[in-house]
Amino acid sequence: MNHGITPNEWERHLNGTLTTTEQERIDAHLIGCLPCWDFYQRMMTLNAKLQEAGEMKRDAFALSDERLRAGLLNVFTRIHNAETDEPATPLQTRLNELEAVMSVFCGEQAAVNAMQAAAAHSPAKSLKQITHENWEPFLQRLIAIAQVLCGRTGARWLLESGRL
Numbered sequence: 225m226n227h228g229i230t231p232n233e234w235e236r237h238l239n240g241t242l243t244t245t246e247q248e249r250i251d252a253h254l255i256g257c258l259p260c261w262d263f264y265q266r267m268m269t270l271n272a273k274l275q276e277a278g279e280m281k282r283d284a285f286a287l288s289d290e291r292l293r294a295g296l297l298n299v300f301t302r303i304h305n306a307e308t309d310e311p312a313t314p315l316q317t318r319l320n321e322l323e324a325v326m327s328v329f330c331g332e333q334a335a336v337n338a339m340q341a342a343a344a345h346s347p348a349k350s351l352k353q354i355t356h357e358n359w360e361p362f363l364q365r366l367i368a369i370a371q372v373l374c375g376r377t378g379a380r381w382l383l384e385s386g387r388l
């Protein structure tokens with residue numbers, strides 16, 4: 225999916241700093257495009273959570289709010305714009321989001337490895353076999369790994385993003 229909206233435009237849309245012309249073009253697209261509308265809603269929610277989290281103490285993290293937000297937006301936009309024929313299932317979307325949040329805190333490769341390890345050591349056994357029923361033990365496992373890899377703030381973020 226590539227809908228002609230760049231990460232930078234998404235970010236400025238969330239910040240309310242688009243020009244009137246840009247704003248009109250993107251709003252017109254959002255109204256008619258369900259994937260982008262969903263994406264926009266999720267980003268709004270995450271953005272609000274980020275602002276709340278900004279008030280928490282960021283233990284080991286030197287990431288500023290702006291860098292954190294920019295990092296998340298970048299990863300999410302990449303997922304959103306990924307060329308794929310099949311639309312992601314809601315569960316797949318959640319997994320992508322968890323991976324994206326974790327990537328921001330501890331790097332992409334570590335995030336991928338952690339996701340696989342958490343699945344392998346939970347009742348799901350693999351990422352492909354995760355369902356609503358075995359989601360919770362998988363998430364708990366992932367958070368335990370995240371506390372080691374990403375610190376408390378990263379783990380807390382995962383918990384926020386991982387609630388079904």
Ligand SMILES: [Zn+2]
Nearest residue numbers: 227257259260
């Ligand atoms: Zn779209």
